[in-house]
Amino acid sequence: MTPERIARLRGVLDRRQPDLTVVTDFVHKQRNLSAIVRNCDAAGVARMHAVIGDEDYTAFRGTSMGSHSWVEVVRYSCAEDALTKLRSEGYQVVAAHLEDDAVDYRDVDYTVPTALVMGAERRGLSASAANYVDRCITIRMVGMVESFNVSVAAGIILAEAQRQRQIAGLYDSPRLDPATYDKIYFEWGHAAVAQFCRERGLAYPPLNAEGEIDNPSDWYASVRRGDAPRSGANNG
Template sequence: MKKIAHCRTPERKARMRSVIERRQSDLSLVMANIWDPHNVSAILRSCDAFGVQKVHLYYTDNTFPNLGKKSSASAKKWIDMERHSDPKVMIQGLRDAGHQILSTGFSERARPLFDYDLTKPTTIILGNEHRGVDTELEELAPDQIYIPMQGMVQSLNVSVAAALTLYEAFRQRQAAGMYNTPSFDAKTVDAMVEDWCTK
């Protein structure tokens, strides 16, 4: 079945191109067994806001939630999502791509988010709302980050943590001028524009 183009005006297509040209090809997230659809929708919205194009889905004991068609879920159509079932294959693929892999956590080895250079190729693992990052992922990617907090409560909602983490990545990358030059090659940008026009 042929897809219908939705670039109704030259301005709409130009906006899509402008957004795609600021997407970061080497910044991604792993969502690991995050079950709440509101959290998942909010995380995807933050990915769109801060230029993350690729999200990896690792779901072993929870199914990926049905996000429906709410406005907050609409960000999913602008994000590439790849499903994984084998943690070793997923992590090795990210390492082969040159990524530093950071998981959220509170162990003794966790370091403040601001200690890391997020201008490097980076993937951040976000864990389940109740138990955090799965043990098998922690063993494969032991580097942990935490967001320093000043109150009595020492943890944030996973979607809030995602937004703050991605904003810090945006802040560092913006200061380094990384949003000024496309990180995808021209052929890929053209293909993405045409794909987005069908969404």
């Protein structure tokens, strides 16, 4: 990799926010899901959670591989599985949903671990997801329409979360744990080799200071011999 490429990858990774995420609750339109993934990348979100059916997810994966290169998308079949896990990890769960007690989206503290739930395009937040929401938020409208498109709304709210986190200094130094940082760095810089390793259950080979595989001929020889290190926590 060139020095410029290394600097770009590390600059992005240094600003990733491990405790800010988005949960899409059966948002099925591919263009909206892809736009939300791009919004996540722009705000430094490392991992997004998609509650979605099998057919819709397959179609989504087939049309958004560029977005998936930078944001991990974890798929769930029901909202309960996603939100139970996040709440157990200490996340506050806020949902963009118009309720009588909904607060302005700017009145939420996004500097604490936060999961933002975005409901489906027409039906909104599901009853299953609503059971796990700590607070509903809304973007006040002054026109004739009642709401923004789901991906636009996600972008607006994430921009506020980013603003608050920048003021709090949460983008000033790396926040990913070292193992996760190194794993993502390898996958971004060597996507084809990472896929090769995952398919064969191999550990990612070490990189040198230039971001290249250290002694690649020795590593490939060990792969052919069958004694290359097997996968562990780095790329399980």
